Amino acid sequence: MAGSYRMIDEFAKDHLHGRLRRDREALLWKLDGLSEYDARRPLTATGTNLLGLVKHVATVEARYFGEIFDRPSPEPLPRWQDSDGSDLWAAEDETRDQIIGFYRRTWEHSDATINELPLDAPGRVPWWPEPHADTNLFAVMVHVLGESVRHAGHADILREGLDGRTGLRAEYERQIDEEARAAHYAKIEQAARTAAAITA
Numbered sequence: 001m002a003g004s005y006r007m008i009d010e011f012a013k014d015h016l017h018g019r020l021r022r023d024r025e026a027l028l029w030k031l032d033g034l035s036e037y038d039a040r041r042p043l044t045a046t047g048t049n050l051l052g053l054v055k056h057v058a059t060v061e062a063r064y065f066g067e068i069f070d071r072p073s074p075e076p077l078p079r080w081q082d083s084d085g086s087d088l089w090a091a092e093d094e095t096r097d098q099i100i101g102f103y104r105r106t107w108e109h110s111d112a113t114i115n116e117l118p119l120d121a122p123g124r125v126p127w128w129p130e131p132h133a134d135t136n137l138f139a140v141m142v143h144v145l146g147e148s149v150r151h152a153g154h155a156d157i158l159r160e161g162l163d164g165r166t167g168l169r170a171e172y173e174r175q176i177d178e179e180a181r182a183a184h185y186a187k188i189e190q191a192a193r194t195a196a197a198i199t200a
Contacts, residue, residue, distance in 0.1 A: 009119045016141045017114055023148040024107060026168050027054060028100065030155040034162070040090050043158045050158055051099055052089035053151045058103035059087040064144050065110035068123040069137070073109055075102060114141065 030050055031039050039051045059077060066073035078086070090099060119138040126133060160166050164181075167173040 012138070013114065013119050013141070016138075016145055017111075020141070020145050020148060021107075022169075023145070023152045024057075024103070027057060027148065027152045027155055028103070029170055030152075030159045031096065031100075032170070034159075036096065038162055039096060042089075043161060047089060048154060048158065049089055050155055051096060052087075053155050053158075054103055055090060055094075055099045056087045057148055057151050058099070058106045060147050061103075061110050061144055062106045064125075064140050065106075065113040068125055068135075068140060069113055069117060069121060071109075071113050073106065075105060075109075110144075113137075 031054065034050065040049055042049050062073040062075055062077055065071070066077075078084075090096070114137070117137050119136065119141075121137040123135050123137065123140060124133055125135055125140075128135070156166065164176050165173065
């Protein structure tokens with residue numbers, strides 16, 4: 001029976017890890033081909049921007065797969081108590097290559113933590129409320145995957161708004177059919193207007 005649990009644990013860990021790897025690459029792909037300005041500029045009222053999303057997710061991963069398991073990131077990070085939102089955008093003196101490099105190095109450190117620890121390895125997240133602060137690798141993997149998926153979704157919408165490019169990964173990207181898109185948009189707009197008139 002113990003062997004069956006180990007097999008299930010390994011399957012779960014491999015599955016979650018594979019999804020995390022996929023979404024990391026998807027997030028980075030959203031920067032592909034963008035000008036420096038478009039990669040950095042605020043695209044929502046709260047300042048959300050593509051390079052900032054990469055920087056933020058890198059910081060989240062570095063923290064959760066690092067200090068939570070007494071394996072601090074080799075990269076300098078601000079203390080969680082001092083978080084001021086600076087991980088959500090790129091300062092003038094931070095290059096795209098530096099931020100992407102930080103993200104990729106964080107992957108290596110995170111992957112080492114994931115590979116070396118069992119799913120039930122204990123950890124403590126001091127910024128989570130009690131009694132949830134004491135946790136394990138499984139819960140942290142689910143949490144970080146959720147963060148990565150959420151922000152990859154933000155990046156999807158931001159990139160579509162910039163130049164119309166969509167897709168999960170480069171191999172799934174199709175040539176944009178502007179005429180078909182316009183017709184689809186018009187159909188949805190008409191449905192919305194009709195529904196609004198009915199309920200008015």
